[in-house]
Amino acid sequence: MIGMHSSFFVYFAHSQDYTMAENNFVDYVKIFCRSGNGGAGSTHLRREKFVPKGGPDGGDGGRGGHVFVRGNAQMWTLLHLRYKRHVYAGHGGSGSGHGSFGADGEDITIEVPLGTVARDAETGEFLFEITKDGETQYLAKGGRGGLGNTHFKSATNQTPRYAQPGEEGEEGWKILELKILADVGLVGFPSAGKSTLLSVVSAAKPKIADYPFTTLVPNLGIVSYRDQQSFVMADIPGIIEGAHEGKGLGLRFLRHIERNSMLLFMVPADSKDHRKEYNILLNELEKYNPELLDKDRYLVISKADFLDEELQREISAELSDIPHSFISSVANQGILQLKDKIWQILNPS
Numbered sequence: 001m002i003g004m005h006s007s008f009f010v011y012f013a014h015s016q017d018y019t020m021a022e023n024n025f026v027d028y029v030k031i032f033c034r035s036g037n038g039g040a041g042s043t044h045l046r047r048e049k050f051v052p053k054g055g056p057d058g059g060d061g062g063r064g065g066h067v068f069v070r071g072n073a074q075m076w077t078l079l080h081l082r083y084k085r086h087v088y089a090g091h092g093g094s095g096s097g098h099g100s101f102g103a104d105g106e107d108i109t110i111e112v113p114l115g116t117v118a119r120d121a122e123t124g125e126f127l128f129e130i131t132k133d134g135e136t137q138y139l140a141k142g143g144r145g146g147l148g149n150t151h152f153k154s155a156t157n158q159t160p161r162y163a164q165p166g167e168e169g170e171e172g173w174k175i176l177e178l179k180i181l182a183d184v185g186l187v188g189f190p191s192a193g194k195s196t197l198l199s200v201v202s203a204a205k206p207k208i209a210d211y212p213f214t215t216l217v218p219n220l221g222i223v224s225y226r227d228q229q230s231f232v233m234a235d236i237p238g239i240i241e242g243a244h245e246g247k248g249l250g251l252r253f254l255r256h257i258e259r260n261s262m263l264l265f266m267v268p269a270d271s272k273d274h275r276k277e278y279n280i281l282l283n284e285l286e287k288y289n290p291e292l293l294d295k296d297r298y299l300v301i302s303k304a305d306f307l308d309e310e311l312q313r314e315i316s317a318e319l320s321d322i323p324h325s326f327i328s329s330v331a332n333q334g335i336l337q338l339k340d341k342i343w344q345i346l347n348p349s
């Protein structure tokens with residue numbers, strides 16, 4: 001997992017701030033696509049002086065244009081497709097006399113960020129996902145061009161007046177959905193300190209404030225780790241009890257932790273009941289997608305600068321059956337140890 005998407009993240013490493021304005025983050029689009037029809041084969045018969053019965057010389061029709069999707073490591077939203085409702089590739093040209101082939105229809109390529117999944121909008125069927133820069137898949141295949149009449153000449157018929165029509169293209173509504181590829185996803189109530197942690201371990205500069213739902217769209221950061229190694233952390237909007245019923249920002253952003261290798265749960269030190277808060281988070285995740293609970297997870301108690309040693313020991317004892325540690329992003333406590341822990345989980349030996 002680590003390094004696999006390196007090209008994707010190098011870009012972010014160079015940009016100082018990968019925090020997007022809310023309305024610039026688009027992670028779901030529905031597009032009507034139509035590939036081109038193949039061109040018709042030609043039924044042309046050769047006509048030459050002194051050759052009373054010229055043979056067939058009709059060329060093949062061109063193929064219809066394809067609609068492709070291609071991964072682009074320099075993109076990280078589907079914003080550019082927001083107003084793209086329809087995509088039509090070109091039709092293939094018809095064949096003609098003297099064996100001339102019709103021209104192929106124009107292909108269309110839709111560029112998408114890595115982590116984009118394509119689905120059929122009518123059936124919901126999974127079509128493919130794009131994970132590599134330059135990876136190209138068909139969203140709709142162009143129809144084949146029809147064969148010209150030269151292909152149908154036979155012993156009994158030297159002058160076939162038949163040629164194939166072109167094959168029709170495909171059309172339909174498709175869904176493109178972005179699921180951020182990150183190694184670690186942060187999961188916590190609003191104001192747990194998720195964005196603050198991201199800001200101290202990476203170059204990302206997410207908005208931080210003491211009111212709930214400060215983060216409205218996911219933020220990504222590259223966390224460098226010892227000898228030039230790194231992993232990617234995704235900070236998503238806070239989750240609250242009832243998120244699965246649409247409370248708060250709902251579960252819309254949970255798709256962005258579906259493909260993270262591990263989940264880092266965050267419960268602040270000043271929570272009234274750490275275990276309960278953790279269980280609420282687990283429960284909301286489960287309601288969204290039970291497979292999320294199969295991922296590796298680790299709990300941090302954030303804002304540990306609020307705690308003296310005794311309180312910390314008490315909380316630790318209460319949570320003894322849940323792997324956890326304490327951090328303070330503000331006082332820079334436990335951060336290195338947390339990075340070690342994350343690294344161990346991501347790279348089990």
Ligand SMILES: Nc1nc2c(ncn2[C@@H]2O[C@H](COP(=O)(O)OP(=O)(O)OP(=O)(O)O)[C@@H](O)[C@H]2O)c(=O)[nH]1
Nearest residue numbers: 190191192193194195196209213214215238329330
């Ligand atoms: N004392 C203390 N305060 C912290 C610490 N980490 C974050 N905070 C404060 O907690 C508040 C919320 O922090 P954020 O990082 O915005 O929280 P969040 O989890 O990203 O919140 P949402 O985006 O709303 O989900 C801010 O006022 C931070 O300054 C910490 O380690 N210690």
Ligand SMILES: [Mg+2]
Nearest residue numbers: 194195214215
């Ligand atoms: Mg935040």
